[in-house]
Amino acid sequence: MKRFALTIMAAFAVFAACTEKGPDSGTGTGEPLVADFTISVNPCKVGEEVELKATASGGVTPYTFTWELGSDIRLEGQDQKYTFEKNGAYVTKLTVVDKAGNKVEKRKNLVVNPAEVKEQGTVNLLWAGKVTGYNAWSSPAVADDGSVYATSQSSTLYKFSANGDLVWEKVINNVEGSNTQGTPSIDADGTVFIGTGTKNGSAKVYAFNPDGTEKWVFTDFWCAPTQTLSPSYNSPIVGIGENNVYFGNCGTAGTMIAADKATGARVAWQMNEKGGGPAGGVRSGVIITKGGMLHWGGGVYGFFGASKNTVDGANNSGVAWAWSTWSASPDRSLNNNQGAIALATVGGKTCLVGVYTDETNNGPKVYALDSATGEVVSTYYVTDSPAMDNGSVAVTAEGNIVATLNFSNGQTNGGIVVVKPTSPEGTKVAEYRVQEKVSCTPAIDAVGNIHFATESGNYYVVDKDCKLVVKKSLKDLVLADSRYKDTFANLDAAKVWSSPVIGDDGKIYLQFTNNDAAKKREFGLLVCMQVPECQGPGNTDWPMIGQNRRHTNNQK
Amino acid sequence: MKVLKYISLALFSAVLALGCSGCSEQQGEEPDVPQQVTPSRPADLMTLFYELIEQQAGVNPREKVYIVAHRANTREGINKRLPENSLEIIQVAIESGVVDMIEVDVRPTKDGVLVLMHDASVARTTNGTKNVSDMTYAEIQELDMNREDDKVVTGIKVPTLKEVFELCKGKMFINLDIHSKNVPVGQLAALIQECGMTDQVMIYSKKEELVEYQSIDPNIIIHPYVGTVAAALEYKQYPGAMLFQYGLKYDQDSDNFARDMRAAGCLTYTNILNYDKQMLNGNYSYLQKFVNSETDFIQTDYAEMVHEYLDTEGLR
Secondary structure (H helix, E strand, C coil): CHHHHHHHHHHHHHHHHHHCCCCCCCEECCCCCEEEEEECCCCEECCCEEEEEEEEECCEECEEEEEEECCCEEEECCEEEEECCCCEEEEEEEEEEECCCCEEEEEEEEEEECCCCCCECCCEEEEEEEEECCCCCCCCEECCCCCEEEECCCCEEEEECCCCCEEEEEECCCCCCCCCCCCCEECCCCCEEEEECCCCCCCEEEEECCCCCEEEEECCCCCCCCCCCCEECCCCCCEECCCEEEEECEECCCCEEEEECCCCCEEEEEECCCCCCCCCCEEEEEEECCCCEEEEEECCCCEEEEEHHHHHCCCCEEEECCEEECCCCCCCECCCCCCCCEEEEECCEEEEEEEECECCCCCCEEEEEECCCCCEEEEEECCCCCCCCCCCEEECCCCCEEEEECCCCCCCCEEEEEEECCCCCCEEEEEEEECCCCCCCCEEECCCCEEEECCCCEEEEECCCCCEEEEEEHHHHHHCCCCCCCCCCCCCCEECCCCCEECCCCCEEEEEEECCCCCCCCEEEEEEEECCCCCCECCCCCCCCCCCCCCCCECC | CHHHHHHHHHHHHHHHHHHHCCHHHHHCCCCCCCCCCCCCCCCCHHHHHHHHHHHHCCCCCCCCCEEEEECCCCHHHHHCCCCCCCHHHHHHHHHHCCCCEEEEEEEECCCCCEEECCCCECCCCECCCCEHHHCCHHHHHCCCECCCCCCCCCCCCCCEHHHHHHHHCCCCEEEEECCCCCCCHHHHHHHHHHCCCCCCEEEECCHHHHHHHHHHCCCCEECCECCCHHHHHHHHHCCCECEEECCCCCCCCCCCHHHHHHHCCCEEEEECCCHHHHHHHCCCHHHHHHHHHCCCEEEECCHHHHHHHHHHCCCC
16 A cells, blocks of 8 residues: 555656656747737937837747847837937837747837027017918018008908007908908008919909008909810919009919909900910919019910010900920929919029929929029929928028928928029038928018028027027917917917018018817917017118018019 | 544655645756737737838748738628628627728718718718718717618618727727828827827828828827839838738739838839629639739728638748
């Protein structure tokens, strides 16, 4: 019996020894290996610590974790804390390998923005007015008596007094789905011109008296007999001549139109040799040179020149334009550039100048075209900036072109660039680059400072060498003012497409939109500001949108 | 005594044999570890896109075509008379085993609920008549969905986008068509993130909207429509733009656009809608044109037939 018991005990001892697990045999679940990770802050900033935390399940434990941040940074270990020294967009790859050699990868984009530019300089808010609906490219116009006209996408034309009191407001378009993107222009007698109607079939151009009464309304747009007229009106500023006004529509067969500025009667329309209009109608312009040329940018692509005398003498008929440039690949625009155009004197010649992105996709192109012939005088590609859909130019006292730029995620390549157009390739003479999109026309003041505002809601002033003078958050500017902190308590974030306008006394007028999180954009603001360094507009060929505070679009 | 001796010997041997069946593991043989169970589709869209771009490296042909069910339609779903953009037809797409992605259309109701509806009006696909934007969610819930060519009562309701996310989570990639549908950017971005669907969705809309999503989260994938390679390269600054939709010219003998896009490091997606009905008559010539084009993703109402043909071409 004793022997029997001992035998059993021995057997079980052997059994236990044989089935004991080894120290490192791994644990398999039978489930596929999967991995994921979180990024604590994305986008983050240069100098800001980011936590990367990995999770894995399935397969056979244990796991190894390897990180690749972009192409140069490699880290080992499940969780990481990292501080980027260089801005950019990093493809962040996590590779997890299990004990059995199974591997999975997971990738995410991590954007590292440059460190934010600190605010500096002084901006005084003189007054702020509220407009309904959001404000895209429409910029304020300042009359000789100091009153200010503004519109917004709600298609209301507002008149504010020089002190910021609302004088009157007037709905100029109540067609559903149609809004206003134009900028008012003001004649010497105080007549205000404004185009409206972004939906096909709703275009109108109005002339209002300073008291708000309607002088006339133009609806006599043109299209070829084979087509059905259905005009829309985008962003062109009505250019004001001695007897006529000049504007252009989009929609079906949009084209450039001249109308008698006293009566609104159509004087002429532009067409090509086949009786057609510019592709996509008119998107920017119409500007008037001292030498008697009219210029505009096509709705889809191309730039055009026409003889003002020929147009004025047309007696309500179609007249051919004198030239068109860049209407075919690869020079035509990538998309419908909303940017305004301007005039500059280059080598003694009046040139049509501007900035747009063509199909070569070499970056925004800052150009100068001979006004008389359309021949290319200069083109400069900003190769380190991405394509743009807005953006525009002003001209310095030195005859340089200041162009506004878009930016890339993680890159400091927005802002402005200053280009000297005296050679065929152009020369960059200065730049102020920031990680913000600038969609407005810049403004040049009396001492050569350059003013612009960004879609991130900041106002900038740089000197002629592009050294920063002022940077100010527009939202903070308004909300810090006790007069307005309740009126604009729900100002979420400012976004500016609109262009600064400098008054004769150095006051600065600007419109911007409340870019709320839900993107309802139900209201915008018109502000009047003062910056000590700004004493008045620059004495240049084209110091701001529309050439001057009344936006007559006339070369000086 | 002898019996006890034999019993103990037998017991000892049995126990020894049982115990030592595990000892072979300690004698130098490799463990029988489970092999990776490969999921039927990659877990996330972004990783898939990066891997495809790396594999192609700008010059190599695609190895697989991915099939997108237009409005979640499949041949089976259509045959069952299930309404487009409904949970029921999405379920069929998920279960088909041949659909890699569904495309659905999103609109906000009057009271801001995101629902699936292609047209501005509910009239074509429900027993209602108004526009989605003029109806509250409660009013839309009263409606009965149908296929466009019949008004048979189905009892099927217009789904919310949130319900679609819940159904598709972990199971299906989604192309959200919000083009010109007034979907608030912030609201949709928040819903995608809250539902944990960033890895599974991409958004189709106008450029000005798409770039806003990227500024909110560079991992929200955007899906632009482009007509030129240059237009696609405009999106270089937006890391979430990797797959681009374009219009394949089926009326031409050949179309090199997808190849040119591959050379530029971009993936491509196109429709075969309307032409895909020809397959019902046995005409696969348009599908062959798609095959010849080297496009990466195909959007169709008849995923099963497309899959079968592509499979014979070695592209599935």
